[in-house]
Amino acid sequence: LSAKSHETVLEINLKALEHNLQVYRSLLPVGVKMMAMVKAFSYGSGSYEVANLLQFNKVDYLTVAFADEGVELRQHGIELPIMVLSPDEQAFDLLIANRLEPEIYSFRILHAFLEFLADKRIKGFPIHIKIDTGMHRLGFLPEELDELTTILQQVRSVHVKSVLSHLVASGSEEHRAFTEDQIRRFAAGADRLETQLGYKFLRHIANTSAIVHWPGAYMDMVRLGIGLYGVDMDGRLALDAVSQLKTTITQIKRLPAGATVGYDRKGVLFRESRIATVKIGYADGYSRRFGNGVGEMQVNGQLVKTVGSICMDMCMLDVTDIIAHEEDEVVVFPDLRKAANAIGTIPYELLVNISSRVKRVYFYG
């Protein structure tokens, strides 16, 4: 990849992604299936490009948030089974046409789906039952499961392919007891469903952190998200960075002490300074919170800080103390976790916020 791309790009290393998949696989006993989260444009790193690699590497399942995201994958030839976390009633026809399997999380969505299927000649369409074991987001509460089986026993149009739940704090020491409780409640709920339905389905509850911390939560399948994209929230594994956000220096100026930089004169220069304008702003997903020295970028291996407010399409860096030239390449997040901490968020948000205006460039190596 060229050192001077003259634009803002997100470089995505598919080999690193493959490596990370391998790292998590190596933690799992033989037979545990792998579901990969490709929702939200694969956490910002691409849709079918990433899905394609996962398919080649024989993951068992993909997950998207909305039907549209699944349709895009099918349109690009992805053949893996795909689960949709938040299926819209309006998109039921897309689900059927594209073999997208809905997560069924409430009686409302179940009835709507059954009604939709009623006049079709479909038998055994795969669905996934979400049990709410404590996240209190989507899902049937455990006390609702008996009523659920009563309904499911009466229909042929759907077939329970898997039962899932989601852990609230699988990476937290503080909440270990809560996590244990979630796993226990999930197992009990799934057992009851299995007995009542009289057939087996896949069980899954583990996200990335649970793969590291909760072997007891592996069950039949795990759901790998952030770890695949190279972010090790626990700092224990040898993951490879998958994406790197790069921009370039547009202009460098020498400015006198006392000058101010950017909107509302927020960047005050206390000495004669060299200020570089770079081609990334908050419309690209570089948060305004990185302004005024909070954001740190890397130019020619050296760290520099922002000056003044982040603009919509640009921001300014203090390059007084380093070697830097116009057109030099700039690494926007030299350390993604540190950057997220600096503005009080998590790496997930920085990744998914990189806007569609930023070109994605894929490579393998």
Add this chain to the structure above:
Amino acid sequence: LSAKSHETVLEINLKALEHNLQVYRSLLPVGVKMMAMVKAFSYGSGSYEVANLLQFNKVDYLTVAFADEGVELRQHGIELPIMVLSPDEQAFDLLIANRLEPEIYSFRILHAFLEFLADKRIKGFPIHIKIDTGMHRLGFLPEELDELTTILQQVRSVHVKSVLSHLVASGSEEHRAFTEDQIRRFAAGADRLETQLGYKFLRHIANTSAIVHWPGAYMDMVRLGIGLYGVDMDGRLALDAVSQLKTTITQIKRLPAGATVGYDRKGVLFRESRIATVKIGYADGYSRRFGNGVGEMQVNGQLVKTVGSICMDMCMLDVTDIIAHEEDEVVVFPDLRKAANAIGTIPYELLVNISSRVKRVYFYG
């Protein structure tokens, strides 16, 4: 527009946009031209859809940040002149092919452009000269203008169509003297350029706030951005809201006192509560900073707060005290300026962060 859209959409009222354009036009003396900022996907509200309306309403110029954005407009039939604030060397051919007019902000970019044009048979390609009068972002410093004219006097391939600068704090009382100084420096620089080049060009420095506060800065043209999109940073004008972000309630649950909601158990319920999950998360541009009660949405005309952390594709609202049903429509930003204040940012950032996953729906009325 249907009250139950069952998805997350950004509704864009083109009539409101037209109204706002009219409001600003009515402040200007006859003859002052209007340039409209459509960069960053028209501040999040669409590209050619907005540009098309502006063309119909005979604005004089459009401005984008990058060449790609201009190409998209041309591909959709936009014929207005378009200025590109941050032209890439790599995109010079696109500029020529699409009649996109570069802002020339430094000797580097000028030389590169002249070199690029050298072997073409192009005469008088329109360029825009940016003078840095205090923003210290892009632009020639006033002391560089003599050297600039020396170069421009020797070439035929380009023609200076306009000279511009950008105000740092046109909405701020505190910085009035600084703004006056910027306007003075700009006029002086433009005068010198005009005398030396021997021909006239358009002069422009006023953004939205300057249209309200600085009649002396109107000159030949103003550059309208945020006001067009219905955000009146000063609260003085009768603007109409242009875009409205809406989502829907996916599920509502009754949960006991003591239960917790969402990741890391951040949302603690101190009473029996009704919690609604809605279909918008930080991957849609609803910042994680809105979590834990900071964010306020509107359901059936009633205000409610977020509970727990914002998830990637969803978040939760406390609807205990209001009338709310599953599938009800939710207005995400009942008051955009208040929402921006609540998380320490500006409305601009909230608007441009609404991600490409959110469907845009245009209407006129």
